[in-house]
Amino acid sequence: MQCNRRQNAVRELTPFQSPLSREGVKGGRERGLGGEGPATRAAQLLTTILVMGLLTGCGDGRTPLTIYSPHGRDLLQLVEETFEAANPTIDVRCLDMGSQEVYERVRSEAANPQCDVWFGGPATILGRGARDGLLEAFRPSWADALPAASQHPGNLYFGLYRTPPLLVYNEAVVSEEDAPRDWDDLLDERWRDQVLIRDPVASGTMRTIFGMVLAKSVAETGSTDRGFEWLGRLDAQTKEYVHNPALLHQKMVRQEGLVTMWELTDILFQRLRGAPLGYRFPASGSPVINDSIALVKGSDQADAARAFIEWVGSREALLLAAENAFRLPARGDLPAEELPEWARQALAELVTAEVDWDLIETEGAEWMNTWDRTVRGQGSKP
Amino acid sequence: MKPTLQSRRLAYGIALGLVWLVTYPLLLTLLEALGGAGAWTLEHFAEFARRGDEWRALWRSLWISTASVVLAGLVGVPLAFVFERTEFPGRRVLGALVALPVALPPLVGVIAFLFLYGESGFVSRLVQTVLGLDQPPWRLHGPGAILLVHTYSMYVYFYLFARAALARLDGSMLEAAAVLGAGRWRTLWKVTLPQLRPALLGAALLTFMTSLGSFSAPYIFAGGYRVMTTQIVASRVNGQYALAQVEAIVLALMALGALWMIRRMQSDETVTSAHGVAPSRQRIVSPLARWGFAVIGWSLAGFMLLPHATLLLISLVPHSTWTVELWPPVLNFSNYHELLSEPERLRPMLNSLWMAVVATGGAVVLGLLAARQSLRHGGRMGAALEGLVALPWAIPGTVFAIALGTAFSVHAPYIGRFVWIGTPIILPLAYLVRCLPITGRAALAGLRQLDPALEEAAHSLGAGPMRAFRRVTLPLVRPAVVAGLGLAFITALGDFVTSIVLYTYETRPISIEIQSALRVQEFGVAAVYGVLLMILSAAAFLVWGRGEAGR
Numbered sequence: 017m018q019c020n021r022r023q024n025a026v027r028e029l030t031p032f033q034s035p036l037s038r039e040g041v042k043g044g045r046e047r048g049l050g051g052e053g054p055a056t057r058a059a060q061l062l063t064t065i066l067v068m069g070l071l072t073g074c075g076d077g078r079t080p081l082t083i084y085s086p087h088g089r090d091l092l093q094l095v096e097e098t099f100e101a102a103n104p105t106i107d108v109r110c111l112d113m114g115s116q117e118v119y120e121r122v123r124s125e126a127a128n129p130q131c132d133v134w135f136g137g138p139a140t141i142l143g144r145g146a147r148d149g150l151l152e153a154f155r156p157s158w159a160d161a162l163p164a165a166s167q168h169p170g171n172l173y174f175g176l177y178r179t180p181p182l183l184v185y186n187e188a189v190v191s192e193e194d195a196p197r198d199w200d201d202l203l204d205e206r207w208r209d210q211v212l213i214r215d216p217v218a219s220g221t222m223r224t225i226f227g228m229v230l231a232k233s234v235a236e237t238g239s240t241d242r243g244f245e246w247l248g249r250l251d252a253q254t255k256e257y258v259h260n261p262a263l264l265h266q267k268m269v270r271q272e273g274l275v276t277m278w279e280l281t282d283i284l285f286q287r288l289r290g291a292p293l294g295y296r297f298p299a300s301g302s303p304v305i306n307d308s309i310a311l312v313k314g315s316d317q318a319d320a321a322r323a324f325i326e327w328v329g330s331r332e333a334l335l336l337a338a339e340n341a342f343r344l345p346a347r348g349d350l351p352a353e354e355l356p357e358w359a360r361q362a363l364a365e366l367v368t369a370e371v372d373w374d375l376i377e378t379e380g381a382e383w384m385n386t387w388d389r390t391v392r393g394q395g396s397k398p
Numbered sequence: 399m400k401p402t403l404q405s406r407r408l409a410y411g412i413a414l415g416l417v418w419l420v421t422y423p424l425l426l427t428l429l430e431a432l433g434g435a436g437a438w439t440l441e442h443f444a445e446f447a448r449r450g451d452e453w454r455a456l457w458r459s460l461w462i463s464t465a466s467v468v469l470a471g472l473v474g475v476p477l478a479f480v481f482e483r484t485e486f487p488g489r490r491v492l493g494a495l496v497a498l499p500v501a502l503p504p505l506v507g508v509i510a511f512l513f514l515y516g517e518s519g520f521v522s523r524l525v526q527t528v529l530g531l532d533q534p535p536w537r538l539h540g541p542g543a544i545l546l547v548h549t550y551s552m553y554v555y556f557y558l559f560a561r562a563a564l565a566r567l568d569g570s571m572l573e574a575a576a577v578l579g580a581g582r583w584r585t586l587w588k589v590t591l592p593q594l595r596p597a598l599l600g601a602a603l604l605t606f607m608t609s610l611g612s613f614s615a616p617y618i619f620a621g622g623y624r625v626m627t628t629q630i631v632a633s634r635v636n637g638q639y640a641l642a643q644v645e646a647i648v649l650a651l652m653a654l655g656a657l658w659m660i661r662r663m664q665s666d667e668t669v670t671s672a673h674g675v676a677p678s679r680q681r682i683v684s685p686l687a688r689w690g691f692a693v694i695g696w697s698l699a700g701f702m703l704l705p706h707a708t709l710l711l712i713s714l715v716p717h718s719t720w721t722v723e724l725w726p727p728v729l730n731f732s733n734y735h736e737l738l739s740e741p742e743r744l745r746p747m748l749n750s751l752w753m754a755v756v757a758t759g760g761a762v763v764l765g766l767l768a769a770r771q772s773l774r775h776g777g778r779m780g781a782a783l784e785g786l787v788a789l790p791w792a793i794p795g796t797v798f799a800i801a802l803g804t805a806f807s808v809h810a811p812y813i814g815r816f817v818w819i820g821t822p823i824i825l826p827l828a829y830l831v832r833c834l835p836i837t838g839r840a841a842l843a844g845l846r847q848l849d850p851a852l853e854e855a856a857h858s859l860g861a862g863p864m865r866a867f868r869r870v871t872l873p874l875v876r877p878a879v880v881a882g883l884g885l886a887f888i889t890a891l892g893d894f895v896t897s898i899v900l901y902t903y904e905t906r907p908i909s910i911e912i913q914s915a916l917r918v919q920e921f922g923v924a925a926v927y928g929v930l931l932m933i934l935s936a937a938a939f940l941v942w943g944r945g946e947a948g949r
Contacts, residue, residue, distance in 0.1 A: 111906075113898075272516075289718050291718040388632060
């Protein structure tokens with residue numbers, strides 16, 4: 017994938033290391049005052065490692081296409097390999113990070129953009145990027161097959177996958193029968209101190225779920241009061257706000273808590289790897305996240321970036337992602353029978369909640385602020 | 399010795415370089431906090447002052463950091479005495495092993511703690527099983543958990559600095575005290591501890607600043623219990639960037655306050671010794687006591703290495719196979735195989751290695767130069783240099799990285815700004831600056847213990863400044879500098895908070911790869927990276943341990 021010299025460098029390094037560790041230290045101990053040996057050797061080592069380091073940064077003549085993405089290794093590796101095989105002149109370089117980090121990096125690099133494609137993240141976050149003027153308009157041909165709600169009116173970003181948040185339980189302890197069927201069931205006395213929640217301040221998925229609760233409250237009562245009251249009751253049920261998805265997963269599997277809310281893709285991967293986690297689409301509806309893609313303004317590889325966006329939303333690439341990485345395509349024109357079994361089942365069970373996304377995008381930050389200050393940890397106090 | 403014109407120029411040059419690398423990016427950050435959307439305003443500072451939760455976070459940061467200093471000192475200093483002043487079987491190896499908490503890699507290190515002492519952790523389950531409890535005996539949560547992690551990871555500063563200082567102690571002074579009729583405790587109190595003062599104050603400052611800037615422990619263990627660092631992150635993810643800047647500035651001011659206090663406590667005088675040889679170690683004669691020491695020493699080392707062992711264990715557990723069992727049911731090398739079968743995934747190791755070497759080398763040279771000039775000039779210039787060297791440690795890594803990234807994202811060479819973001823320069827540069835407080839502190843502590851008369855003697859015997867420095871000063875401050883070097887290397891090698899902001903495709907370090915593995919819940923693979931990192935750090939450290947402890 018990369019130039020061969022890199023791999024050689026790993027091998028070549030070892031012989032240079034030993035002189036310092038063996039003689040360098042011994043020499044230093046014995047020489048007392050003066051003596052040049054170890055210093056020279058250390059300088060040699062330093063130079064060697066430095067040269068190696070610089071060499072490893074070499075390109076191999078292909079066009080480097082830099083992609084920032086929260087999608088995780090599984091999908092990124094698949095996409096990288098497939099796309100490179102079809103486009104031998106392009107070297108795809110994926111940097112894997114959280115969706116919030118993608119935004120912050122693209123924002124902080126605006127003066128000297130390093131990223132060509134912003135691949136993934138809820139439309140609400142890409143929306144902030146659009147407002148900050150970080151994105152370049154580009155309408156891929158597959159955009160016509162998207163529902164209007166999944167695209168930016170100014171062609172700045174487009175929905176690629178649909179990621180439904182849902183209810184998750186430890187199926188080694190909780191039977192499918194007893195598992196919560198809707199969001200409200202989490203407030204049941206049965207789950208008191210059994211609910212684990214990924215810290216919502218730092219999580220796009222949790223922000224979306226909380227946003228749905230509050231937006232619904234605004235739509236039905238005109239204010240957020242009822243929504244915050246609901247979140248307060250949820251807080252009372254919550255054993256712990258877990259600070260990253262990996263720990264949430266561990267704590268769920270190790271039965272520190274029995275139920276949580278998370279999203280479909282991740283859970284399907286965990287199940288594939290043998291984790292005893294069951295899931296259920298909430299009956300009243302799931303605020304399906306519109307996972308989007310965009311061209312970054314100022315990209316110096318805009319042509320390659322456009323080719324990538326065009327390809328990754330193609331029928332072939334979407335089916336590949338559905339088949340191997342549990343991604344539900346956002347395009348509405350793919351016939352159900354071509355999708356894998358899990359996707360057909362998900363589409364059959366999924367109830368999509370009506371959500372005022374604009375309201376969440378504009379008010380979301382303030383809502384979370386209020387939640388953080390007035391709701392978090394209040395319910396569980398004795 | 400009167401500073402020559404040349405040395406004054408050098409001092410100014412170093413100060414200017416440090417201002418450019420350390421203060422300048424932070425000042426640009428400050429301007430942003432004041433300027434905001436164009437208009438100059440103190441509004442964000444006013445908002446900070448108005449809010450109760452900000453003051454609470456500030457107070458918590460302060461008391462937790464102070465408590466961390468006390469606890470780390472209580473663990474680290476006695477350990478240093480035991481390993482430097484007594485002789486018992488296995489002293490050398492153990493002496494190096496108890497420094498290894500510092501080699502516990504980021505992210506996965508904290509997770510190893512959770513697997514060990516957390517609610518469903520190994521120790522908790524063991525206690526639960528043995529005592530037949532229905533509930534786990536404790537929860538690793540809140541300020542107690544933060545202090546546990548802080549003490550564990552920071553006593554090493556006290557331990558290493560105190561050991562280096564003890565190794566440089568003048569045995570003849572202790573003998574003189576004994577001859578004059580001072581008892582053991584009186585000698586300790588009146589002779590030894592004052593000699594250790596620079597080292598202890600240096601360690602206290604490092605510990606205080608490290609815990610002020612500590613992020614992972616409060617983030618993972620404290621939940622809603624916010625300290626300043628987690629408050630900054632919360633503000634950032636909420637999109638309140640200006641408020642986050644203000645919080646960062648307040649945190650930096652607190653750290654500067656601590657630096658100022660420590661400086662007042664250690665007057666500019668150097669603690670001179672360095673004529674005679676270090677006191678001989680007390681050989682423990684009674685076989686019973688010898689074995690007692692050995693047993694206690696080994697159990698202590700075993701306890702300190704538990705998280706490392708846990709990490710090793712996790713690296714051998716295939717995905718999702720260890721859930722509620724006390725001991726993992728399946729152990730094999732599948733995670734290692736997965737990693738080693740893809741050479742591309744090993745590249746971050748090489749990246750981290752070369753960047754750490756370059757950064758540490760640079761930080762040692764710069765730290766030594768700055769420390770020497772600071773002591774030589776004293777007064778305002780000395781204080782300024784010392785402050786500049788210590789400052790980067792006071793700023794949370796993320797904040798400093800963002801400041802550096804902002805400063806070096808504009809092409810304006812005439813005001814010292816270049817477009818370095820996104821290039822392989824910026825990350826090693828950030829490491830260098832982050833390591834500077836460690837190497838600088840260590841060099842200062844070493845130089846403070848040094849009698850300036852020695853260098854003068856070399857001068858009067860006809861040695862030039864370079865020659866005197868190389869042949870007299872350097873060999874004498876070596877233990878202190880090498881202690882700093884080891885710490886700095888490990889810090890750079892395992893850095894996460896700076897890297898996450900500044901890394902590029904070419905400079906992806908190991909910690910980023912660990913994070914990437916954790917993002918897809920590959921705990922085993924993350925642990926394998928952690929183990930590899932641990933081996934590298936431990937190798938660097940044991941090499942040092944052999945070199946120094948054997949002296």
